[in-house]
Amino acid sequence: MTIKKDVIIIGGGPAGLAAAARLKELGVTDILILEREKLPGGILRQCIHDGFGLTRFKEALSGPEYAARFLDQVGKMDIDYLTDTTVLEIDSNKHVIAVTKEGLLEYQAKAIIMTTGCRERTRGAISIPGTRPAGIYTAGVAQTYVNLKNIMVGKKVVILGSGDIGLIMARRMTLEGAQVLAVLEILPYASGLPRNIEQCLNDYSIPLFLSHTVTNIRGKERLEGITVSRVDERLKPIPGTENDYDCDTLILSVGLIPENELSLMAGVNLDSRTRGPIVDENYQTNIDGIFVAGNALHVHDLVDFVSIEAENLAQAVLAYIQEGSFPQCSIRVETDDQVGYTVPQKVSGQKDITLSMRVRSPLKNCAIQVLQNDQVIKTKKMKKAIPAEMIQMRIKKEELISSEYIKVVVRHD
Amino acid sequence: MIKEFICVLCPNGCELSVELDDNNNISKLEGATCQRGGEYVQQEIFAPQRNIATSVKVVGGNMPLVSVRLSEAIPKEKIFDVMDEIKKIKLEAPVSLGQVIIKNVLGLERDVIATKQVLREQF
Numbered sequence: 001m002t003i004k005k006d007v008i009i010i011g012g013g014p015a016g017l018a019a020a021a022r023l024k025e026l027g028v029t030d031i032l033i034l035e036r037e038k039l040p041g042g043i044l045r046q047c048i049h050d051g052f053g054l055t056r057f058k059e060a061l062s063g064p065e066y067a068a069r070f071l072d073q074v075g076k077m078d079i080d081y082l083t084d085t086t087v088l089e090i091d092s093n094k095h096v097i098a099v100t101k102e103g104l105l106e107y108q109a110k111a112i113i114m115t116t117g118c119r120e121r122t123r124g125a126i127s128i129p130g131t132r133p134a135g136i137y138t139a140g141v142a143q144t145y146v147n148l149k150n151i152m153v154g155k156k157v158v159i160l161g162s163g164d165i166g167l168i169m170a171r172r173m174t175l176e177g178a179q180v181l182a183v184l185e186i187l188p189y190a191s192g193l194p195r196n197i198e199q200c201l202n203d204y205s206i207p208l209f210l211s212h213t214v215t216n217i218r219g220k221e222r223l224e225g226i227t228v229s230r231v232d233e234r235l236k237p238i239p240g241t242e243n244d245y246d247c248d249t250l251i252l253s254v255g256l257i258p259e260n261e262l263s264l265m266a267g268v269n270l271d272s273r274t275r276g277p278i279v280d281e282n283y284q285t286n287i288d289g290i291f292v293a294g295n296a297l298h299v300h301d302l303v304d305f306v307s308i309e310a311e312n313l314a315q316a317v318l319a320y321i322q323e324g325s326f327p328q329c330s331i332r333v334e335t336d337d338q339v340g341y342t343v344p345q346k347v348s349g350q351k352d353i354t355l356s357m358r359v360r361s362p363l364k365n366c367a368i369q370v371l372q373n374d375q376v377i378k379t380k381k382m383k384k385a386i387p388a389e390m391i392q393m394r395i396k397k398e399e400l401i402s403s404e405y406i407k408v409v410v411r412h413d
Numbered sequence: 414m415i416k417e418f419i420c421v422l423c424p425n426g427c428e429l430s431v432e433l434d435d436n437n438n439i440s441k442l443e444g445a446t447c448q449r450g451g452e453y454v455q456q457e458i459f460a461p462q463r464n465i466a467t468s469v470k471v472v473g474g475n476m477p478l479v480s481v482r483l484s485e486a487i488p489k490e491k492i493f494d495v496m497d498e499i500k501k502i503k504l505e506a507p508v509s510l511g512q513v514i515i516k517n518v519l520g521l522e523r524d525v526i527a528t529k530q531v532l533r534e535q536f
């Protein structure tokens with residue numbers, strides 16, 4: 001039996017919860033959230049450190065507390081959700097197939113909201129020579145073990161990659177009594193936020209070695225040690241710089257990728273830069289009625305922005321349900337090679353927009369400029385810009401001067 | 414003397430550059446985007462404080478651990494002493510969000526509080 005729904009939300013993390021609550025507020029009542037895990041809340045359930053919600057609630061909350069604020073709202077508003085329910089398939093007609101312990105469920109939705117979050121890269125591990133003993137984890141998996149399952153992953157730890165989750169885990173493992181020998185980063189700059197380097201590494205005297213990587217792995221059953229080498233400008237290990245570390249655990253924190261297996265099934269086009277869908281100002285993909293927000297769209301640094309994005313998406317979904325379509329979005333947003341990407345990638349020119357973007361390498365004293373017909377229509381001056389931080393620029397529809405494409409560039413003073 | 418700090422109070426992570434006089438008082442502060450920057454530097458120099466987050470074991474609950482944090486930051490050098498206190502605790506479900514797990518831990522006038530709800534496991 002196929003159940004009809006106005007809106008199906010796939011993923012009950014902060015993005016899915018915020019979208020649901022706002023939709024209900026706006027009067028869309030026929031909503032269902034489908035969540036794979038036993039409990040809703042998404043990745044926040046395991047992010048027990050504080051630092052969430054400073055933008056939104058002006059309070060330093062832990063991840064679970066931030067999630068609870070939205071869960072409370074969803075509960076009070078009587079929004080339906082199913083947990084232990086994994087969506088297996090969606091198609092371009094907005095037909096959804098999910099599996100639960102009781103069996104398959106089939107839905108026909110008017111609109112689908114994809115809030116499936118992201119998964120961890122493992123690329124860093126695949127290219128390292130040597131054995132593959134136990135004791136190698138991605139940072140998120142290590143975090144699940146330590147914070148949700150009460151399983152300590154190791155005693156002597158090296159972390160490869162300076163992503164925020166790796167930094168957070170360096171501190172977490174230290175608090176639990178493990179010895180974190182070093183964090184290694186192949187690039188000449190850290191990929192995590194400066195405050196996390198300060199409070200997770202420097203506070204505990206954990207060294208961060210930039211331009212370093214793992215070049216060999218030792219151990220039969222369990223990891224026994226690794227070899228670390230310095231790399232040159234082209235990221236190639238420099239012979240003669242090898243250094244051996246004895247450790248029982250290697251944690252990989254080499255990046256996150258938006259989770260879009262389901263979207264691909266429905267024919268959604270992805271952006272090779274964000275690895276998430278190409279969307280317009282309504283967060284709609286190329287498939288009519290399929291929307292996406294949160295880490296499934298592009299990896300965010302702060303959950304506060306995830307919530308805001310999902311709420312803006314809800315506003316657009318309301319319009320879609322009421323009107324069935326949107327004004328054409330044929331103005332492309334392009335970037336130069338210093339700006340990694342923008343979201344959205346296309347706009348109509350008839351709506352105020354917020355462009356989210358990241359720079360590709362650390363910059364000082366620069367300006368980010370938005371151009372149309374080679375004319376500057378908006379400038380944001382920045383003392384520093386780093387890839388770890390998402391940058392946002394708001395552009396009013398009146399500021400656009402034509403229906404030509406928009407270009408976002410970096411200028412140096 | 415000029416010293417550099419990265420403020421950890423919020424995600425902005427401002428890079429602060431401060432000029433200190435002989436008594437370690439701030440004579441010039443650059444890079445702060447809010448007024449808390451100055452307070453942070455003063456604190457970092459005289460008595461650095463941090464909050465910590467960890468977990469406590471729970472028996473009979475729908476999950477084996479409840480996450481906890483401190484009601485407010487504590488002196489940095491007390492972190493591992495407080496961790497030792499928290500490690501001694503084992504709770505019985507249910508646990509509610511905000512529940513005080515240890516009151517006035519080590520006399521620091523800070524409480525250890527639960528940041529999650531744990532329900533009783535139903536059989």
Ligand SMILES: Cc1cc2nc3c(=O)[nH]c(=O)nc-3n(C[C@H](O)[C@H](O)[C@H](O)COP(=O)(O)OP(=O)(O)OC[C@H]3O[C@@H](n4cnc5c(N)ncnc54)[C@H](O)[C@@H]3O)c2cc1C
Nearest residue numbers: 011013014015036042043086087116117165294295302303
């Ligand atoms: C380790 C870590 C530390 C972080 N630290 C901070 C911080 O200090 N401060 C801060 O502001 N932000 C932080 N963030 C960022 C913030 O937590 C994320 O940006 C936010 O959680 C993303 O929300 P989301 O809803 O897009 O994704 P998620 O939280 O990942 O939620 C996605 C949900 O979708 C579900 N799902 C996926 N596929 C399916 C399917 N097929 N069927 C059903 N359900 C599915 C998943 O189970 C999950 O519950 C951190 C992130 C991580 C990973």
